[in-house]
Amino acid sequence: MLHIVNKSATDRGSLESCLAMATKGSAVLLIEDAVYAVTTGNAAATKIQAAAAGIKIYALGPDLAARGMAARVLDGVNVVDYGGFVDLVAEHSNCQSWL
Amino acid sequence: MSDMDEMEDGSGIVKKFMFLNRKAPHGTVYALEGLEVVLITAAFDQDVSMVFTDDGVFQLMKGIDTKGIEVKDFSKTYRALDGYDIEKLYVDQKSMDTRGLTEEDLIVDVTVLSVDEMANLMAEQDVVISF
Amino acid sequence: MQFGILVNEGPYSHQASDSAYLFARAAIEKGYKVPRVFFYHDGVYNASRLATPPQDDRNVSTRWSKLAADHGVDLVVCVAAAQRRGITDAVLGDNFRISGLGQLVEMGIQYDRLVTFGD
Numbered sequence: 001m002l003h004i005v006n007k008s009a010t011d012r013g014s015l016e017s018c019l020a021m022a023t024k025g026s027a028v029l030l031i032e033d034a035v036y037a038v039t040t041g042n043a044a045a046t047k048i049q050a051a052a053a054g055i056k057i058y059a060l061g062p063d064l065a066a067r068g069m070a071a072r073v074l075d076g077v078n079v080v081d082y083g084g085f086v087d088l089v090a091e092h093s094n095c096q097s098w099l
Numbered sequence: 100m101s102d103m104d105e106m107e108d109g110s111g112i113v114k115k116f117m118f119l120n121r122k123a124p125h126g127t128v129y130a131l132e133g134l135e136v137v138l139i140t141a142a143f144d145q146d147v148s149m150v151f152t153d154d155g156v157f158q159l160m161k162g163i164d165t166k167g168i169e170v171k172d173f174s175k176t177y178r179a180l181d182g183y184d185i186e187k188l189y190v191d192q193k194s195m196d197t198r199g200l201t202e203e204d205l206i207v208d209v210t211v212l213s214v215d216e217m218a219n220l221m222a223e224q225d226v227v228i229s230f
Numbered sequence: 231m232q233f234g235i236l237v238n239e240g241p242y243s244h245q246a247s248d249s250a251y252l253f254a255r256a257a258i259e260k261g262y263k264v265p266r267v268f269f270y271h272d273g274v275y276n277a278s279r280l281a282t283p284p285q286d287d288r289n290v291s292t293r294w295s296k297l298a299a300d301h302g303v304d305l306v307v308c309v310a311a312a313q314r315r316g317i318t319d320a321v322l323g324d325n326f327r328i329s330g331l332g333q334l335v336e337m338g339i340q341y342d343r344l345v346t347f348g349d
Contacts, residue, residue: 001222006245006246013153017153020214021152021214021217021221022218031249032245032249062252081256082253082255082256083256085253087260089233095227095343095345097345097347097348098229099121099238110340114338116335127349132270136270136331139332139334140335145338225338227344227346228236228334230238230348
């Protein structure tokens with residue numbers, strides 16, 4: 001399953017809830033304000049890194065750039081553009097948005 | 100024009116639809132308008148589950164009284180769902196525990212899942228609609 | 231492969247509508263079909279032709295109308311949500327139409343993927 005999270009982890013609990021419910025082999029894509037969670041020094045980074053074993057973490061590049069965060073992405077996070085977003089939705093048989 | 104103009108799509112396809120409810124009622128419109136989608140879906144003979152997690156569990160509280168805030172009380176609609184063959188309502192234990200709720204507090208019968216059970220339920224859905 | 235898109239928020243107040251539009255456009259560019267976009271909750275406000283945003287910023291509503299004109303995307307506004315919010319046929323932008331929630335359920339049944347953008 002592809003999980004899509006769009007809110008900042010330092011603002012809402014949706015990323016935390018998502019990581020608790022994402023089964024091994026799923027992917028989590030961070031878009032909009034959620035991208036802050038995968039930037040260096042962000043408090044959510046430890047949760048992300050713990051979850052990353054077994055789950056692939058992606059972040060939307062244009063949203064990182066729009067927030068001045070393009071150069072601060074944690075290692076191991078896959079940055080994709082909107083085309084990559086589309087690919088992720090196509091590759092996974094189902095998807096779920098955590099709003 | 101009414102929502103009931105659209106009935107079964109006639110294709111015979113049955114998919115697992117899950118409606119993901121994570122928000123408390125009344126502070127936002129999502130609980131009410133989310134329910135409206137579920138009621139319409141009943142006409143389409145799909146395999147429907149309603150999942151209430153995080154603050155979504157608050158939607159199912161007994162004893163709701165909206166007179167003071169002067170908004171429509173739609174809480175009884177959750178009890179009408181099984182009349183529409185929407186019988187699979189799930190909450191997760193952790194969301195209940197962290198909010199001081201037990202099954203006795205809820206207006207309708209639900210299946211209480213562990214986080215892992217709910218995760219597996221989500222993973223097997225065809226369509227997830229989030230509000 | 232056919233993608234359905236659900237937009238739960240109005241223009242400008244949330245990024246949801248922008249994210250949905252850019253996703254739709256990217257899917258079409260990759261050769262996928264986006265037969266319908268459904269607007270629910272405050273998403274119905276995307277359909278208003280009365281919006282006059284500043285000239286130096288995107289026009290969210292007309293951008294959807296153009297996507298529909300160029301690629302045949304069916305832009306459907308939920309009647310119940312629209313009635314609540316005063317979005318009527320009289321104020322609909324080009325290529326939007328008002329219809330029922332059944333149109334959303336059909337997307338889930340008939341399409342390969344359904345992606346929700348919201349708050």
